[in-house]
Amino acid sequence: MNAPATIRPSTADRIDPITAAVIQGALENIAIEMGHKLMRMSYSSIIRESEDFGAALTDADGNQLCECKMSTPLQSGPIPGYIRGIKRALAARGDVIRPGDVIMHNDPYGGASHGPDVSFTVPIFVDGALAAFSVTTAHHLDIGSATPGSAGIVDAVDAYSEGLQFKAIKVSDEGRVNRAVWQILRDNIRAPQLVVGDMEAQIKAAEIGAERFLALVGRYGMEQITAAADHLMDYSERLMRDAIRALPDGTYAAETRIDGFLDDPNPARRDLPIKVAVTVAGDEITVDLTGTAPQVSDRPINMPFEGTVDCAIWLTLRSILLDSALYGDVPQNAGLTRPITIVAPKGCLANPIFPAPTIARFTPGNAMADTLMRALSQIVPEQVSAGVGNLRVVSFSGLKEGRHWVHMEIFEGSYGGRFGLNGMDAVDTLYANTRNNPIEDIESHLPIRVDRYELRSDAPAAGQWRGGIGSVREFTLLSDGAFSIEGDGHSQRPWGHDGGEAGRPGELTLERADGGTEILPSKVPYHEARHGDRVLARGPNGGGYGDPLKREPAAVLDDVLDGHFDVAQAAALYGVAIRDGAVDDAATAALRQQRAA
Incomplete structure (x- = not known):
């Protein structure tokens, strides 16, 4: 059977900015509703309470249109990568996406952040042509790894020991439920009543997103929605390029180290460097991770390049350069990433080679974002x-x-x-x-x-x-x-x-x-x-x-009254003298003058 045609956005389409903003608001509300429904339907606290999930809509090519603001960036951010990975996997098998499909995916080498973050994708067709995708992701409590749970599997020796791998698996094929897949899940994961319940909640939330998108199409037409998406991606791109252009050209580098495995006798597994060099050239940024430690081939602290590394970098740049406190609500879409290039040598921690394990990529990725922020502190110190x-x-x-x-x-x-x-x-x-x-x-x-x-x-x-x-x-x-x-x-x-x-x-x-x-x-x-x-x-x-020594003495006094440190520490750390619950201004001036000398 041939694949249905794909509706591709046209940059030639034009739309007035007010209508585009209204459509953008409607799309964002769809993603927010998907998130609320997923939380309310979920069984496990990691989704219901911690909100460790993602919900987003993309266009037919996987470009993000919107995301749920309640979700974690490490869940919603990788969703475009999930779509690209799904498309590659299906094409390699000679399969295509059809109406009624529901696709499960968690491949860390195919766009997923790591194995426990499982996505469910519902394709959306308009007049027989693929128009968009409605996607949910969530962290699951267990996916059949070597030991119970899906966190702390820090001794996994390869990708196979981290749990079940789902590479674009159709749990529903043209509307027909694949019951064998669900039985395999129930038979191979711990706490299946929670995990399978959460997965079913994800599917329902994605289906709600698809229904709401089709209702939006019914109101505005696909041509208008495509034009609005193009307009808003271009708008987000312009904001990012303007923010980059305001930076001084040059290269700014930083290095930090992560623990790795501190109790391991092998030095190749502990105190590992993460290096970041940020090059600003006009309205574009290149983030080069060359010099980051080689991958640890038999321990799971390697970070998928697509799904973890890219999201850590995009989020950090977006948060610092387009701070919402100054810019307000910036549309979260694929336009933000267009001016950013990421370089990471194959075989390093930030771009591992299969089957290097990746399930414990969480804290190394956070350290990478922190290292990028340290590099940026050289040019935007008041924004980090x-x-x-x-x-x-x-x-x-x-x-x-x-x-x-x-x-x-x-x-x-x-x-x-x-x-x-x-x-x-x-x-x-x-x-x-x-x-x-x-x-x-x-x-x-x-x-x-x-x-x-x-x-x-x-x-x-x-x-x-x-x-x-x-x-x-x-x-x-x-x-x-x-x-x-x-x-x-x-x-x-x-x-x-x-x-x-x-x-x-x-x-x-x-x-x-x-x-x-x-x-x-x-x-x-x-x-x-x-x-x-x-x-x-x-x-x-x-x-x-x-x-x-430049801290306001009143702020030091507040810290003492709050119990963060005592009067002696106030004098030793800040040069602030406190007597009888108040700042002694004369003694403080003398202390600070002495310390400065």
Whole structure:
């Protein structure tokens, strides 16, 4: 059977900007509705509460038209890559996309961010021609990897040990449900009642998106929608090019290091460099990752070039150069990426070669975004933060009455200080953007007790604007089970900017019910735990921004009153003298003059 014709956007189409904006608003509302429906229909807290999902519409070529603003950038951002990967895989098999198809895809070497982020794509046909795609993505609690869960599989030796691979699999073929695929899923994943339920919710949300898009076509016509999409992609591109053109031409480089595997005797697996060189030339930017460490072929910290690396770079540039606080609502579409070129040598961490494993790409990708921000600090210092405290992802699991339970938790990091503002405390940073799970939700569904959830008590990184504070999380297992962890930031302190103090690294401890204590590295493969064992995690503190001696004394006093540090530390770190709950101006001036000398 021949593939139906494809409607391709024409740049020759013209539309007035008001109609284009109205259509853009309608498209964005469709994506938002898809996200709300997916959250409400999902079974697992990682989607329902943490919002670790994506929802978007693309045109027939995979160019993004809109995305759900509630979703994480690492879910919605890769969706165009999913579409390209699906098309390549189907073409290689001699298959085509037809009305009634629903396509499942999670190939990290075919556009997906990593294996647990599974997409479901519904093609949209208008008058028999392929016009668009409605797509949802979401992180799933288990996809049949070597050990329970889909986070912390840090000892995977290749792509096959990371779980099931879905390369453009039609779970529905021209409207006929492929029941064998669903049975394979149920038979090969842990907690299938949750995972399959979430997948079915994704399909329904994507189908809702397709229905709403067709209703929009019925109102405006496909020609008008195509013209609006072209207009708004060109508009977003112009905004990005104007922002780049305002930068000084030149090349600006930065380097950071990630932990890798700190307890591994092989030096090729620890303290690995990430290098970024940003070249500005007119209205275009090239981000060159040459010099980044070679891929680790038997450990899963490699980052898919398409799906992780590109999204980390696009998001960082868009957030810094087109800050919504200044620019307002910028249409999120493919036009934003046109002026950006990314270079990464084949075989490095940022462009691995199959079958190098990639499931734990989360924290290296966040470190790459942070390194790009450090490079940009040389030319737009007032638009960046100092070094961020990286995140960690934990999977808890166990058996209850012969059935697996699995829970995934994202532990917050923190931002560095910013020009005019302190760093944000205890938040997901950069491309993560997920929410925390409410304690009540965790304790009502799982054999886990949350004993502590608070800010770190050690002093935040000093600066004219202090660094953000990481969280302290303590979990007690109420039955025998296990945990696995992927994280970073135990060996390196988040960088301080322009005289600001470097931040504090993260820490991880297992406190056993029998009284023993185990200091853990930032990455922990499947680790058995007993009833009463406690996992204690301290998130990193972000770096400080600017000279601490320039911090407003009143702000230092507020920090003391808030308990972030004491009076002695106020004098030592900031040169601020506090007496009887107030700033002593004369003593402060003398202290600061002494320190400056």
